[in-house]
Amino acid sequence: MLTADLVRVRRAKEQLRLVPIKAEARAAVEALAARYLQIAESQVGGTRSELMAAFDAVPFAARDAKLVSGLIKLTLDRCEFESKLEHDPSELRHRVFIRAAARRRELGPTGRLDRDALLEVLAREEDVTPELLMRLLYADLKENHRLIGFDRIRADALLSLYELSSEQAVLLKAESVVVVVHESTPAAYRRFFRKLKFLRLLHRAERLPSGAYQIEVDGPFSLFSAVTKYGFALAMLLPVLRESERFNLSASVRWGKERERLRFELEGGLQGASGKSTKASLPDEVSALLAGFPKQAGPWRVRVATRIFSLPGVGVLVPDLTFVHRESGFTAHLEVLGYWSREAVFRRIDLLEAGAKAPFVFAVPARLRVSEQVLPDTLSASLYVYKGVIRPKLVRERLDALAGAQETPE
Amino acid sequence: MVVLPTGAGKTHVAVMAIERCQRAALVVAPTLDLVSQWYEILRVTFGDEVGVIGGGDYRVAPLTVTTYDSAYLHMERFGDRFGLVIFDECHHLPGETYSLAAELSLAPFRLGLTATPERADARESALPRLIGETVYRRDIVEMSGAWLADYETERISIDLSPEERETYDRARETYRDFVRSQGIRMSSPNGWGEFIKRSAFSESGRRAMAAYRLQRRIAFSAKAKLGVVEHLLSVHASDRAILFTQDNRTAYEISRLFLVPAITHQTKVTERSRILSGLAEGSYRAVVTSKVLNEGVDVPDANVAIIVSGSGSVREHVQRLGRVLRKRGDKRAVLYELVSADTSETFTSARRREHSAYR
Known part of the structure; x- marks a missing residue:
């Protein structure tokens, strides 16, 4: 990935814009990228300082200095250097x-x-x-480390990677990001939300009258700690957005030494073109529950959730798993709030109170210091506060209670 | 503020000040190496628990040692807990952020210790406000013999080989042509920054920067210098020598060529301690370093300093001399300065020798 100092940008009033590689210059830049890739491949077995000297020997126009540094950085990211030595x-x-x-x-x-x-x-x-x-x-000196492997890539792909990495590098400096995502099918929206959750990004979603979803994502610069890790997760949102039908992104970023507040905008998506969609994986704790639940399931069947509960003007609930009672057909949903904030828990309660009728279990980590009693009795929902791992048996107890309450006449 | 050369007893002055004040005292030092040296001294002298703030520790005690970095970050929290603050190597203090360490402290008693208060940015003028006026000052010449080891300095002029001379002159011309063509005045305060900026924007600029680096490298590590180093290592085979270079590259080149250990910022703490103990006990007779031994670290047995290359900084040069001046018996120290003749290094050497210690 690129760092902010390697990104070519222009400021226009309060906007931050990336300097694009011009169409007429693209072939020349691609040739330059090919040269660096060829050098890295041919230097396998040599030292880092020899590799850097070979990079330095490639002539380029002075105005391309930053672009070249970026291409070299991305080429180096694909190099594997020997880290363990036989002799100390x-x-x-x-x-x-x-x-x-x-x-x-x-x-x-x-x-x-x-x-x-x-x-x-x-x-x-x-x-x-x-x-x-x-x-x-x-x-053991860094400059003497041996290059032992190189992950090949085509020059045009390196250029595309450069463009994506430049956008990602800007997002690393974001305070907040607002994305509007347009998909053509409900399944595509579900896939999108699942990917969003897999990245563990703190977000609030709302369905727009057009049918598209608007998602506000907290940026790394709005957090107090773990900024780097979260920033990396946010950067990984871009490849997900690029796989959507269409998206518009608007971010507030803190740029430069002075951390000047600027707006950064992007749009894109497949726009009808066919693209290779990556698999939407489940977060680890959800996968573990899905795998472990059948042993404690009793009358319950579990599957990955496919519904999105949208309350116009209020927000969206996106469950992780759905449980169906084999005999009664009673259905309940579960959302794991493992990486969320306290505020997110209360927002979900507000959503339920505002009219989301579906029975819900929210699995909340103990570190969020939320009591299981905060849910009003009038709601068909349950809070399960867990320490460490989510225990299938305790989930089932909540599901049984929800199903029982449904059957009990008032 | 007390200004004394290295080895003249600044630490002793500080210990006496703590004893005299009878107040909770905080010692602020520039590096973690110096923090551990101070920790040991205070622990052994006063026999009390000593607090440490910095390098992963946060233990505040009536006697505490910290770094400048930690001091300016945390002084807001503990600035009201010490009656005496001692700023070791206090020429670091007037920096924009470090000065907060003094400004956020409520201590009525303050002591600054340094061998060379003068700074390139002239901000030493802030020291009286941050610490107090200079109350005692002695330089190396006044103290050598009685309080510091007797010493001599020898400047050895080195001729470039004909090939080196030709390459040097050509590279220097390329660099100077560019500077002239751009109207850059290298003697002005912004000259260097301007050169860096403009050299990045054109082909001729990049060539000029490469030429600048080449001519510097030739002057710093001329082949004949290495011949002299070989000779001096033999002559001083029974002494303890520290070789100083301007850059790591030359330090490692000397290490490989003469099979002497090197200490740079890349050397891990354990290896560095092992090398310094080896030098103290005599299993090593020489060590080569770039800049990391310039300041503070105690190498009491070293008696030979060989300046293979260095900057034009008077402070750096005085500090390097100070490394070999600590008094031990009838030790006599010598500092050799190797200078490539008729190169820019001649001017650099003249600049750094503008100190009474070299007159």
Whole structure:
């Protein structure tokens, strides 16, 4: 991924815009990218400093300096350098330098150290050649790390990656992001929301009269801690958006040393073109519950949720799992709020109170300090506060209680 | 503020000030190495628990040691808990952020210790406001012999080889042509920044930057310098020598060539301690370093300093000399300065020698 200092941007009033690679220059930039990729591939076996020297030897126009640094960074991201060494270089250095110091002392002020002869002896003791001994001596310095592998990519794909990475680098500086997503089918919306949840992004969603969804996502700069990890997750939202039918993104970013507040806008999507859609995975705790529940299921069947509950003007509830009672057909939904905030829990309660009638179980981690009693009795919902892992047996108890309450006449 | 050369007993002055004041005291030092040195000194001298703030520790005690970084970040919280604050190497204090460490402290008693208060940005003028006036000052010349080791300095002029000379002159011309063509005055305060900026925007600029680096590298590590280093290592085979370079690259080159240990910012703490103990006990007789040993760290047995290359900073040069001046018996110290003749290094050397210690 690129860092903010490698991104080519222009400021226009309060807007931050990326400087695009012009169509007429694209072929030349692609040739440059191909050159860097070819260098990296040919340097496998060499050191990092040799690789960097080979990169430095490629001529380019001075105005492209930032673009070139970005291409080199993305090429380096695909390089694998040797990190574990057979010999501990610091121990080797200690042995070599101690012997050299002792030898110098023996020779006294008039003698001259025969370096080659000493290296011969030391290399024999280490069971290596003198050349290898010298190479191993400082093999732990970053510039001497060996390039042991390179993940190939085509030059045009590197350019596309550069463009995506530039957009992602801007999002790393976001305070808040508002996205409007248009999909052509309900299934596509479900897939989108599942991916959003998989990324563990803090968001609020609402359905617009047009049928599209507007999602407000907190940016890393609005958080107090773990900014880097969250920023990376937010950056991963972009590839998800690019797989949607159409999207518009508007972000408030803090840019530059002065952290100036600027607006950044993007739009895109497949727009009818066919694209390879990546699989929507479940978050770990939801997968674990889905796998573990059948042993405790009793009369309940569990499946991945497919519904989105939308209350116009209020918000959206997106469950993770759906449970169906085999005998009565009673259906309840579960949402895991593992990475959310306290505020998000109360927002869900508001949504239920505002009219979302479906029975719900919310699994809330104990760290959010929410009591199971906060839910009003009038709601067909249950809070399950868990410590560490979600226990299927306790989920089932909540489901049984919800189903029982439904059957009990008032 | 007390201005004394390295090895003249600044630490002793601080310990006496703590004893005299009888107040909770905070010592602020620039590096974690110095924080651990202060920790040991205070613990052994006063026998009390000593607090540490910085490097992952946050323990506040009536005697506490911290770094400048931690001090300016946390002084707001503990600035009212110490009656005495001691700023070690206090020339660091007048920086924009570090000065907060003094401004946010309520301590009525303050002591600043340094060998060289003067700064390139002239902000030493803030020191009287942040700490107090200079109450005692002695320089190296006044203290050598009785309080510091006797010393001599020798400047060795090195001739470039004919090939080096040709490459040097050509590279220098390329660099100077560009500077002239752009109307950049390198002697002005913004000259260097202007050169960096403009060199990035044109082909000729990039060539000029590469040429600038090349001519510097030739001057810093001329082949004949390495010959002299070999000679000096032999002559001082029974002494303890520290070789100083301007850059890591030259430090590692010397380490490989002469098989002496190197200490740079990339050296891990454990290896660094092992090298310094080796030098103290005599299993190593020489160590090469770039800049990390310039300041503070105690190497009492070292008696030979070899400046292979360095900047034009007077402070750096005085600090490097200070590394070998700590008094021990009838130790006599020597500082060699290797300078490539008829290169920009001649001017650099003249600039850094503008101190009484070199007259």
